[in-house]
Amino acid sequence: MREDKPMSIARRSLTLLPLAALLSACDRAVLDPAGDIALQQRDIIYISTALMLLIIVPVMALIVVFAWRYRKGNEDATYDPDFDHSTALELVIWSAPLLIIICLGALTWWSTHLLDPFRPLNRVSAEKAVDPKVRPLTVQVVSLDWKWLFIYPEQGIATVNELALPVDRPVRFDLTSTNMMNTFYAPTLAGMIYTMPGMRSTLHAVLNRPGEFKGMSANYSGEGFSHMRFKLYGVDQGGFDAWVARVKASGPALDTDRYLALEKPSERVPATYFSGVEANLFDRIFQRCVKPGTSCVTGMHGMHGAAPEKGKPEGALMKEGEEKGSGESLTPPPGAHASPAPHSHQER
Numbered sequence: 001m002r003e004d005k006p007m008s009i010a011r012r013s014l015t016l017l018p019l020a021a022l023l024s025a026c027d028r029a030v031l032d033p034a035g036d037i038a039l040q041q042r043d044i045i046y047i048s049t050a051l052m053l054l055i056i057v058p059v060m061a062l063i064v065v066f067a068w069r070y071r072k073g074n075e076d077a078t079y080d081p082d083f084d085h086s087t088a089l090e091l092v093i094w095s096a097p098l099l100i101i102i103c104l105g106a107l108t109w110w111s112t113h114l115l116d117p118f119r120p121l122n123r124v125s126a127e128k129a130v131d132p133k134v135r136p137l138t139v140q141v142v143s144l145d146w147k148w149l150f151i152y153p154e155q156g157i158a159t160v161n162e163l164a165l166p167v168d169r170p171v172r173f174d175l176t177s178t179n180m181m182n183t184f185y186a187p188t189l190a191g192m193i194y195t196m197p198g199m200r201s202t203l204h205a206v207l208n209r210p211g212e213f214k215g216m217s218a219n220y221s222g223e224g225f226s227h228m229r230f231k232l233y234g235v236d237q238g239g240f241d242a243w244v245a246r247v248k249a250s251g252p253a254l255d256t257d258r259y260l261a262l263e264k265p266s267e268r269v270p271a272t273y274f275s276g277v278e279a280n281l282f283d284r285i286f287q288r289c290v291k292p293g294t295s296c297v298t299g300m301h302g303m304h305g306a307a308p309e310k311g312k313p314e315g316a317l318m319k320e321g322e323e324k325g326s327g328e329s330l331t332p333p334p335g336a337h338a339s340p341a342p343h344s345h346q347e348r
Contacts (some may be wrong), residue, residue, distance in 0.1 A: 029187035029214065034038070034234060035207045037126050037190040044111050051100050051107075116202040117193050121170045128168070136170040136204070140282040143182035143195040143217065145174075145265040146224030151282050155299060157247045158254045160262070160272035161230040163215065165189075165207050166240040172201040176286040178263055183219035186232050192218050198297055200286050207234040231271065233326035247273045254278060259290060271277050315348075 028033035033039040070077045113119075120136070121131050141153040151158045163186075165171055175184055177195040185192040190205040217228035235243060241337065253276030279289070 021279065032188065034188040034209050034211060034213060035190060036121075036123065037205045037207055037299070039126075039190055039208075040111075040115060041191055044107065047107060048104060051103055055100060057149055060292055074109070089094035092295055100228055109312075115191070117190070117201070119204060120172075121204050121206060124168050124170065124206055130170060134169065136172040137166065138172050138174065139146065139165075139193065141173050141175040142282065142285055143177040143180070143184065143186055143228075144222075144263055145179055145216070145222060146228040146260075147263065147269040148184075148215070148217075148230045150230075151277055152244070153277070155248075156242045157244060158274040159247060159278045160274075161229055162233070164235060164243045164272075165238060166231040166237045167210055167234050168209050169237070170206050173203040173205070174282065175203065176282070178285060179222040181219060182217050182221050182228075184215070185218040186215035188213045189215075189232065194219070198286070198288055207232075210234045210236065210239075222263065222265075227268045248275045251275050254281065255290070256281075256290060263290075 010226035030038075031042055033042050037043055068074075105210045121130050124131075136152055140153060142149040142151070148163075149158060149161055150163050164297070173184070173193075175193060175195045176199065176205060177197050177199060179195070182195045184195055184203070185206075189207060193201050193203045195201060197324070211234050213232040213234065215230045215232050217225060233243070251273035254262075255278045259278075260272070261282060283292045284296065287296040289296070
């Protein structure tokens with residue numbers, strides 16, 4: 001039996017080799033950012049980890065120290081069966097975690113406001129501020145089943161599963177979805193942001209170095225979720241202009257009929273170019289009225305801040321005082337006396 005033990009160890013080692021190879025091949029995009037927003041998010045991860053290790057490392061070390069110092073065979077260790085309290089020890093046990101929680105809370109509050117995706121960028125990188133003369137590039141993003149549609153309204157083009165951005169130029173993403181809630185995630189560019197039907201989200205970001213990167217859906221949305229990925233290219237301004245010209249020279253225009261065909265569920269969709277885009281297509285997708293004869297959802301109060309439809313009555317929540325009228329289920333306005341219920345009997 002002893003002769004088989006080295007063989008079993010060797011077999012176990014061989015079975016772990018594929019797992020080790022898989023782990024070594026893992027994409028470290030989160031820790032290797034190409035954009036300033038992703039860089040700041042990575043730094044927050046580092047700072048948060050370091051703060052938590054300030055407690056974890058000493059505790060793990062003290063476990064070993066205490067186990068060794070107060071082992072059964074150590075006759076020099078102090079034995080005090082009547083010990084029940086130490087003020088100094090209590091201060092250390094409670095104050096150190098409390099200070100770390102306060103630091104983590106302050107870091108969370110600060111980073112949440114600083115890296116708000118709706119907040120326009122105030123810098124391109126740590127060494128370069130945003131040039132007020134340079135307009136952010138607008139990209140409209142639509143998550144479909146199971147692919148990504150990118151519309152460049154200023155350039156008049158659209159692509160599927162391919163996104164190109166000029167380096168060191170701020171980008172404003174307007175995002176929505178057709179059918180399913182999803183999550184737009186390009187780890188080297190910025191954090192995750194949800195896309196939802198009938199709602200429009202915003203993400204401000206910037207790429208600081210050229211290269212080919214990956215983007216994906218980070219929210220399970222059905223059968224084709226695993227392959228809902230896109231390529232992100234960082235290029236200089238000249239390379240971006242050449243890419244736009246190449247897209248304009250290839251592929252048909254994206255009109256209503258082609259969009260409705262594109263909207264149907266499909267998997268593993270290759271990069272597709274559209275040389276033109278029908279006017280206001282993104283707004284119609286967002287308002288869920290692409291199909292001819294469909295009414296647009298323009299009376300909803302939501303993230304887009306749309307105004308109520310004309311001729312449509314406002315809800316009671318938007319009214320005040322006597323504008324709400326009266327009824328059994330309505331609270332009377334301040335200073336008014338509630339009218340008796342229809343079936344109540346008044347005393348004579």
